[in-house]
Amino acid sequence: MSKLTNKGLLMTALICGNVLWGGTAVHAEEIGEYDLDTMVVTATRTMKQLQEVPASVSVVTAKDIEARNVTTIQEALQYVPGLYMNQMKAQDDQIMLRGMDTPNILVLVDGVQLNSAYKGAVNFDQIPVESIERIEVLRGAASSIYGGRAVAGVINITTKEATGKLNGDVVLSYGSNNTWKKSVQARAKVNDKWSFGVGYENSSSDGYRGFYRTAKASSGTGMYNANLPVLSDGKTYVYGGRGEKQWKTENYNFNVKYNFNDSQSLKYAFNRSESEKKYVNPFSYVKDAAGNPVYNGTVTTQNGNKITLKTSSFFGYDNIDIRNIHSLTYNDEKNNLNASFSYAKDQISGFTSPNSPTDINYTGPGDLSDHPGELYSLNIEKAWENVGNHTILVGGNYKQEEMVQHRFNLSKWHDRDSKLNEYATDSGKVKNAALFVQDEYKMNDKVTMYAGLRYDNYKKGDGHFWKAGAYDTTSQGESYNELSPKLAFDFKADENTNYYVSYGHSFNPGPMYQIYRYGGSGMGQVIPNPELDPETSDTFEVGMKQKLSDNTNFGINLYRIETKDKIAYTSFYNAAGDCTHKQYINYNEEKRRGVEFELNHKFDSNWSAYLNYAWQTGKTSGAVIPGTNKNQAYSGVADYTVPKHLFHSGIEYNNDKLNVLLDCQYVSERMSPDSATGEYGAEDAFFIVNTGINYKLAKDVTLQFGITNLLDKEFYCSEATAGRTYNVGLRYSF
Template sequence: MSYQDTANDFLARASYAHDKVDGFTSATVPSKYTGIDWAGVGDYSQHPGKKWAYEIEKTWHDIGKHTINAGVSYHEEEMIQKRYDLSSWHNKGSIIEQYAQDEGKVKNLAVFVQDEYKFDDEWSLFVGARYDRFKKGDGKFWRSGKNGYDTTSEGKTYNHISPKVALEYKANENMNYYVSYGESFNPPALYNIYRFGGSGMGNVIPNPDLDPEISKTWEVGMKRHLTDKDTLDISLYQVETKDKVAYTYFYAPNSSIVEYKQYINYGEENRRGIELNYEHRFNDNLSSYINYAWQMGKVSGPEITNTNQSGYNNQVDYGVPKHIFHAGLAYDRAKWIALLDMQYVSPRQNANAPGGEYGAYDGYFLVNTSVGYRVTPDFTVKFSIDNIFDREFYDNEATAGRTYTLGVRYEY
């Protein structure tokens, strides 16, 4: 919930990631290949990226009846995609020449503040707002050859204020009820704006004009302490999203031939769901949790000529996972902290759509873990392994597989 207190009076976080080798190779004309090794020419798409983020947050407690939380966050991300002809599509080192390049950058600066006002021991009001300034930089696109191009897209800046308000009622020491409303500003993924998918990925082209999604969320729920060691939370929510980003096929006029595919802003989504969270504490050091959410999304939008967007009215949105499940164990003793987490997300596509290939949104079950050590009360070093069993699945693109992360956190 947006109105939960932070654990520390002052908190700063920073992170940086640089992926130098991200990319894929593909066959140019698979139907012409012969032989058991499927040898042949192809292309190599290399799309390294950089991400940098920083957040600083401060909480002021017991200012009369107020508790105020405020902060600033900054996020910057950039990518450059280079595409090459290969003499052997199995070998990304068999480069003949570079034939295309795409690049772009996004930045997001956010300022947020929230005030908790306690009327008395039973009633609390939470009021807050977040200001986002999101900037898409100029995109650059180049390709050689007969159908080549050399062009740029104009950057654009978005400014948006997202309000949040919640009312909480503490019926007794073991039972809380709340109702809340909030808005959110969701910038599109970087690769949807700037990256060319290539013929091997279905001829997906960039959309530098893609706008952020704007969502409104209503929620009502309860929090109950069943025993000294057991807690149960239940919430009902509804989310309305405008300018929904949709993966769209564009056909040749009066034809079923796909000329290209592109992510566009299309229609509205209405999502409803219920979430249950149960926590049990075995002792002062070991606790467990189980979280389950069921949800259903419906999408509406007008007909767009020569596309697969034929006009919908409350049609099922298969991009919304119907089932989300989390469970795990958390350990915290002296200087050591550890977590074992399991998560399941159901498929996010029509049951008749193919899975296990580019463009699919497969269901998946992952096991993740992390171990941390408090060097001092304020300084923590943590090592994490995501996707321990190296599960392979597609979330539109092939996912990263087993991932190792070493991080530090400083609180003051």
């Protein structure tokens, strides 16, 4: 077969894959490559070539972010093998890594944990993408050096620092659904000693209709008649929805750095993020005789059966989150010493909701659930290089997390400041002290061993639970001691090929809301579980990395994760079969398996392409718990929330002024095979194509235009997705 034919087949195979949300344009200056010579630090906490680390690591650089013109961190991450991004733009927690969500993924920004104290989730809107220098994504167990949360992996974000007298970026973009982004990020070196950075970002969108309401029909006739969309079961009707989900975020950041000398520095950084989400313009498909929408009453459907509408079903929550993060970092590059302290506080974190609304324009009494959290963290680590054939890393960490949930009655449900009285409070605190050590031992020219061990002392503090006229109780704290070992070997077969094998143990306490929070009647009487034990996992992995040529890099790995004491949301019933309460409990075990594959190729100076694919599956097992919804034992039952297939690829053309990127993604369904597809509530498989065309108007000015979901594919990620969206933007770099 000719070289030309080979090239054509490879280009065809590598055609396209990445979703760019909210009308994101793609600036294809140069696709990020899987460069095995890239230096990374996350896998071992020491600087190593990507080819030589015994782990699966991906790198997203500032250049990649600018080239793809992504608007959020999630969008930048979605290129990574084994990572799934939910297509609902306004969701708080959008990503999964190896089938696990963010409470099982440690997310760091300049060494500061971004996971919230309350839920362990991550609000990625806290960090503007224009401020990011690079993101390293480590897949696999990393608890031996990072502790809890690092089960599926670690996302390590590093922000930009000043490189000259003044540099930065200004971005303005507008897209479908009245989506705006305005960002200014600037950095400057005052002199050899002092430098600083400052930034502001504002994003907003009118949103689109994604959350619909359904009802199952019963026999009888109603007050109104309507011809309604019906789901595949023939009994469930879609009668309206909450309307558009509007959102807006603002972010302020500032940092100042003092260099004592060429190797020692002290840096203070501050970040403030404010975000709001709410539903507006609720709608109903049911009309009265005059053509006015109906939000309450009984309805006779086109099939002669009856559904019931309630006004409250058309209302959602008003969410507000305000968070401040402070950090102070000392770095001594010459002596390989790093120490940092950080403090994160949720000034406001929660939502308001209406109490028994009587009409669709209801502005009366409501409820406020405010659950701010605080996180203190102190880290110190030091490395000794070239101690014979060893590099030794020693470190310690102390972390304290606090949560409190205040619940108030409001006179006006949209106004969180219209508090009448506080009627319930839940609070708790957890502490974790840890020591870790890692030995990188070069056994010979071919084999390097990495052996690590972490000791964690985790303590759940006493909880306090109060509700006016109902209860005023406390829970007793409990301590845990856990050893998390890690053992890995890297084998250098030749200059272009490395193999690795690794084992790691992970220790992950449950989020604080599962331990200390009452959920209230609106959530079905969810009660706290102060006796909840941490989950533990063991991860086994083998992999290979190879330079197939100067222009082609390839990587593949296989992994297996076994989790014990897995936490499950459980309903409890009385003898009459009524649900009395719900609670998070340690219930089952899970086994996950997966394969991840990555290929990057540069055809010539203008054309390049990439492809990655992940196959993953999870199976759970559990025993009978009488009086609960866990009333049958099961073994090896598939976890259908895990997307089994993730395929992503793209092809790029680049010259001095014009850049074009064609991009595709396929994600398999996230539900059982016998579930209906293509309708509201489904977790559909989808294949989407995106494109971006960018033109340099001047050396530092780029005009950007992009289309997301070019083919306007209709699919559901539980809720409806946005369809085809457009975006146009202007970027100025100085």
